[in-house]
Amino acid sequence: DAKTTQPNSMESNEEEPVHLPCNHSTISGTDYIHWYRQLPSQGPEYVIHGLTSNVNNRMASLAIAEDRKSSTLILHRATLRDAAVYYCILRGNAGKSTFGDGTTLTVKP
Amino acid sequence: EAQVTQNPRYLITVTGKKLTVTCSQNMNHEYMSWYRQDPGLGLRQIYYSMNVEVTDKGDVPEGYKVSRKEKRNFPLILESPSPNQTSLYFCASSSRTVANGEQYFGPGTRLTVT
Numbered sequence: 001d002a003k004t005t006q007p008n009s010m011e012s013n014e015e016e017p018v019h020l021p022c023n024h025s026t027i028s029g030t031d032y033i034h035w036y037r038q039l040p041s042q043g044p045e046y047v048i049h050g051l052t053s054n055v056n057n058r059m060a061s062l063a064i065a066e067d068r069k070s071s072t073l074i075l076h077r078a079t080l081r082d083a084a085v086y087y088c089i090l091r092g093n094a095g096k097s098t099f100g101d102g103t104t105l106t107v108k109p
Numbered sequence: 110e111a112q113v114t115q116n117p118r119y120l121i122t123v124t125g126k127k128l129t130v131t132c133s134q135n136m137n138h139e140y141m142s143w144y145r146q147d148p149g150l151g152l153r154q155i156y157y158s159m160n161v162e163v164t165d166k167g168d169v170p171e172g173y174k175v176s177r178k179e180k181r182n183f184p185l186i187l188e189s190p191s192p193n194q195t196s197l198y199f200c201a202s203s204s205r206t207v208a209n210g211e212q213y214f215g216p217g218t219r220l221t222v223t
Contacts, residue, residue, distance in 0.1 A: 032208040043113075043199050043214035044152065051209075087152070091208045095159050096167060097142060099152035 004088045009104045012078045020073040020103055022088030027068050031092045035062065035073045037084040038102070044087065047073065083107045111136045113215035115200050121221045122190055130185045130218050132200030140203045140210065141183040142167070143175065145196040146217075152199070158183055159207065190222045 005023040012018040024033065034049040048055055048062045050071075055062040061074040075082055085102040113134045122128055134141065142157035144167075154167030158177040172194055174186040183202075187194060198218045203210035 030208060034211070036212070036214075043217050044201075044212070046211040046213070049209070049211060093208045095140065095142075095157045095165060095207050097154050097157070097212070098168065099144070099154075101151045 003098065004090060004100045006086075006088055006100055006103045008101065009106065011106045011108060012075075014080060014107055014109050015077050018075040018078045018082070018105065018107075020075075020086050020088075020105065021070065022072070023070045024088070024090055025069045027090055028092060031090040033062065033064060033068075033071050034089050034091050035060070036087045036089065036099075037082075038087070039084045047086070049091075078105075078107045080107050080109060111213065113200055113202055113213050115198075115215040115218045117218060118216065119219050121223065123223055124191055125189050128187050128190060128220075130187075130198060130200075130220070132183045132185065132215060133181050134183075134200075134202040134213070135181065136202060136204060136213065137180065138202035138204045138210075138213075139180070140207050141177065142201045142212070143173070143183070143185050144199045144201065145169065145194075146199065147196050155185070155198075190220075192222050194220065195222045196220060 035047040036044040038044045050062045063072045087102040116131045139160045143155040144152045146152050153169045156175040158164045200215040201212040203212045
């Protein structure tokens with residue numbers, strides 16, 4: 001199964017952009033790159049996903065490398081409510097879904 | 110409101126006493142999945158279901174059973190729970206094609222097996 005690698009933790013200042021990296025060198029051609037986040041005492045929450053092109057939604061942007069072996073989740077202006085564990089996962093149509101350890105984002109006021 | 114519900118939210122039980130954790134979604138999703146979350150181990154997939162009567166093993170299926178008799182429900186069954194199944198469990202569902210569908214997660218069930 002394709003795996004993802006993320007830094008254990010990152011820090012950001014409030015109202016500054018945050019770039020969360022993810023490596024997925026064994027990604028297959030049909031895998032989508034998904035990002036979820038988990039706030040304390042809650043279930044994971046969908047953030048964004050994409051296949052090849054960069055994606056934007058109201059929560060974040062997803063930048064996907066041309067070779068698709070890495071991606072970056074961009075939070076344009078971090079707020080204290082963005083402090084969470086962020087997971088980058090690959091999803092194929094076979095149904096398996098493997099979460100890595102995620103990145104714990106700390107946002108400082 | 111679109112949601113995934115799980116019951117119970119908290120459960121303390123004893124070794125060997127069969128239990129079922131229910132999961133229900135109201136979004137008419139084909140795909141449903143169960144995960145467990147343990148400190149330092151992240152989220153690990155137990156079982157998943159691509160549609161009614163179609164289930165498959167995830168990464169950690171040992172000691173668990175599932176069934177998918179109806180589209181909306183995907184119960185997780187522990188026939189003989191053991192202390193190493195003490196964990197936080199999440200159910201999730203998604204629509205459209207599996208790869209291109211966002212997963213919606215339930216609120217979690219905290220299980221303690223003594």
